[in-house]
Amino acid sequence: ELERVSGREFLTRKKIYRPFLSIEEQNEWMGHSSDPKIGMFIEEIFTKSQYPELRDPFGGVLLKMSGWLNINEFLDGMASYFGERLILxxxxxxxxxxxxxxxxxxxxxxxxxxxxxxxxxxxxxxxxxxxFAPVKGEILEVAQDFDPDFIVNRGVFRVQLSKGIYRVGSTYTWHDLDIGPTETAKNEIISKLSDVVKVPIGAIKSHKTGIRPATKDxxxxxxxxxxxxxxxxxxxxxxxxxxxxxxxxxxxxxxxxxxxxxxxxxxxxxxxxxx
CATH class of the missing domain: 3.50.50.60 (FAD/NAD(P)-binding domain)
Incomplete structure (x- = not known):
């Protein structure tokens, strides 16, 4: 509805593939599928590897009714919609x-x-x-030659921005809130991405940070x-x-x-x- 009233496109509907880490997790999701409140989000459960590019020896679950929001495009669309009523x-x-x-x-x-x-x-x-308990997060945009029609989510999320370019993240730290992008976070994201996607990472296109307004409870x-x-x-x-x-x-x-x-x-x- 907000896309319609603003004349923008910012919501990308995309399925999510979540590889299993063990047979136990596979069985747990099999049980979830019988619960209508969870099963409604399950497209399919796989019990063996589906993609040679992924580390999914136990298979995984493909989730539906999911996607991602381009927040910058959303905010620009809302600013345009509100016009002079929005004081910037x-x-x-x-x-x-x-x-x-x-x-x-x-x-x-x-x-x-x-x-x-x-x-x-x-x-x-x-x-x-x-x-408040501010939490710093860091994300990368990387080049990688694996273009499935779904978001990968296992330890990190991997969202396609354009062909061969992916946003990957995120980290969580309650320290170093005033410091910009860090090597520690970059290495953590790359390591977690490599744990789930076998394809080598190409160039790192960008490395960004943000502070989340989280709370103690x-x-x-x-x-x-x-x-x-x-x-x-x-x-x-x-x-x-x-x-x-x-x-x-x-x-x-x-x-x-x-x-x-x-x-x-x-x-x-x-x-x-x-x-």
Whole structure:
């Protein structure tokens, strides 16, 4: 639907192949296939190697109803869709003023504020007490001569960007958050890719890093500020934002518009005792 309204293409529907590491895992997935809640995502289970280019001696599972989102293209599409309603400038909290009808920022007024600013929330006076646990991740774009019609996911993900070019990742580290791309992470990704794909890696086209706004209990932050009226947060999705945000944005919308409750496990009220 968002592709239609924005006139962009950013969602690639693609099956995922996940090689088994053992006979035990193979049997476990056989059992999963009888569970309708899991079986609905299983295209086929293989009990022997299907691809000479892969290390899958025990076979693997081919998953359906899957794919990947080109986030940059998605954000550009949404920016185009919202047009002048989207103010593309750095937010300076010092210019935020409380007024009779809510809040004023420069020439704009609003009844409510919803902070969706990732790790920027660590610097805001309203939510800097929340226990974020930033996680650094690194990814590579590599050339490799193996072009199956699926994503490989086993230790690392391998997503095709164009013929012979793949995005591979990702790492997770709670250290060195201010350091850019590292040799350690590059070597880790290459090693894990080699563990699953036999084909030699060609040139490394790019090496990128990012910091995920993860949380200590690995659950998002949703809800209202404990004392300030009209101040809310929608944040803390870590590495799962693409899959979790659509679900929780609906929860948040129903909370803001219809006062429907937020699940206790993601409501920031779980941390009010620490303020």
């Amino acid at each position: 400038q750095e937010f300076d909290e010092k210019l935020l003023e409380k007024c009779a009808d809510g809040w004023k920022y420069k020439t704009m007024t609003a009844k409510n504020l919803v902070f969706c600013n990732g790790l920027g929330a660590l610097k805001t006076q309203f939510f800097n007490y929340l226990p 690995r659950k998002p932050f949703l809800g209202k500020h404990p004392t300030e009226d009209g101040v809310y947060i929608f944040n803390g999705f870590g590495a799962k934002g693409v899959s979790l945000v659509p679900y929780f944005s609906k929860i948040m919308t129903q909370y803001l518009i219809k006062s429907q409750p937020i699940q206790t496990e993601v409501d920031i009220a779980r941390y009010f005792k620490y303020i």
